Ligand SMILES: Nc1ncnc2c1ncn2[C@@H]1O[C@H](COP(=O)(O)OP(=O)(O)O)[C@@H](O)[C@H]1O
């Protein structure tokens with residue numbers, strides 16, 4: 001009896017240790033390149049170009065970051081680091097918010113309203129899952145040219161905000177809302193707009209937070225589309241600028257500033273995840289609907 | 290407050306009719322219970338009155354308005370749902386106030402109504418809690434309170450107590466009865482539980498497969514069930530109902546026993562209904578029904594004997610005094626109390 005109660009605990013303890021070791025290994029593998037980028041951003045170009053790269057932070061951190069923010073990047077890429085960060089933030093937030101607005105509206109219509117060809121609409125949205133940006137890039141580009149949206153924020157954001165994935169996620173969530181809740185609201189006198197604003201939206205907040213994070217990162221890391229739809233340096237995103245900073249010849253590349261820019265490209269997504277984490281945890285604790 | 294009129298009300302789903310024409314007048318302040326087995330259309334009927342389900346045929350009036358094409362909120366009704374359907378992200382106070390807020394009632398008035406309902410339902414200590422921090426009984430009361438504050442023309446309740454445990458159900462049943470008496474609201478209440486139905490109702494609608502089999506007071510439904518279905522559904526244990534031959538003014542029972550029954554119709558066969566509590570043990574020299582007991586359940590004040598009519602396999606349930614010495618295998622001779630029998634047509638099931 002005693003053995004029977006103890007051995008599973010022991011076994012679980014061992015398994016847990018193993019699982020932890022495995023996870024720590026995974027974290028090291030994933031985190032090491034990021035750490036290395038940070039280390040590189042604190043050394044001079046000369047140190048970076050002379051292998052091996054030290055594993056500890058160097059003394060040039062302040063100088064590198066100061067230089068990056070005070071015009072060095074501007075000299076290399078023709079656009080300030082502030083502008084790059086601003087552009088990318090605007091685009092990432094625009095895409096995330098746009099996707100949430102569009103996908104919530106579509107999911108709301110599909111789940112809560114009965115209209116002709118409702119299922120046809122659903123399937124049409126579903127099918128677009130199979131058509132990623134890259135597949136429809138040429139017609140989309142043509143449309144942007146015809147609308148005169150090249151080199152505009154609208155041109156950068158609009159084609160990316162239709163989202164089948166987010167629509168499906170919201171649809172799944174809306175379908176877990178009991179019918180009676182909608183009916184109670186109808187009896188209480190709530191029309192479609194009030195039901196959305198007073199009941200559906202507050203209940204969706206954790207989902208909105210999750211989708212915002214995912215889509216913010218999606219928007220932040222866009223490469224192909226911004227590359228196509230912008231010509232002027234002024235409209236560059238930080239990811240595009242990074243690419244442009246790297247010359248063919250190793251020695252011509254200001255690696256220390258590239259690394260600084262990389263760190264700054266990584267930071268905002270991390271910040272968003274950390275800030276939004278509060279909502280996730282809240283959502284996990286308050287599971288009940 | 291208002292009276293409700295249902296006139297040949299019908300409902301079809303995809304061409305399949307599930308409510309087959311129900312006509313009824315519900316008086317102002319009346320407590321009407323819709324009772325019937327699961328799937329008979331009780332909820333559908335209630336939801337049609339609420340405006341949550343479209344109407345295929347007939348009319349509904351609340352007060353003096355035909356409401357067929359009105360939205361639920363325009364019908365001046367409040368509803369209590371089986372699973373309560375409280376807004377999970379709102380406090381008890383907000384849940385109750387939500388409908389009034391939408392109706393743009395002044396804040397002071399909302400406050401006063403919520404306070405009054407909370408006092409009536411003993412919800413004051415919980416006003417700032419979220420529904421998830423409440424017990425089932427408390428949630429049920431919040432759902433009642435949310436309906437109460439609206440002071441609607443009519444209260445609609447769909448099995449409001451079926452998610453509670455037995456003890457709480459009795460308690461809430463009494464509270465709903467009290468509430469009806471103090472507010473004088475018109476109430477339409479759905480349940481499949483005959484005890485709830487009998488104790489709460491001024492009048493019952495006994496439904497079966499989308500038809501109102503009988504609309505009457507609980508006493509009438511019990512004493513003179515309009516059909517074999519009603520007779521079998523209301524009463525516990527259920528009424529014994531079996532076919533008898535009519536021969537020379539007497540009933541010929543299964544097993545060949547004769548029983549004099551007054552008022553037998555002039556037809557060869559009839560369905561005879563005898564409630565377990567309407568029979569008494571008689572001596573061997575009196576005409577009666579010999580019953581062989583299969584088992585006896587002793588409940589304290591009384592006992593139920595389950596057996597068959599001697600010489601047949603027709604089941605027979607008897608209610609015996611608690612002091613009975615009857616036991617399994619024993620033969621009892623019983624006879625119905627004078628006049629306490631029910632006759633139904635074998636073909637239509639209607640009362641004769
Ligand atoms: N939305 C619906 N579509 C099709 N049939 C339905 C729908 N709702 C109810 N029904 C049918 O109508 C009948 C009555 O249902 P309901 O009113 O819920 O019964 P009750 O409340 O008495 O258990 C059932 O046979 C049910 O299958």
Ligand SMILES: [Mg+2]
Nearest residue numbers: 328331332333
């Ligand atoms: Mg029902």
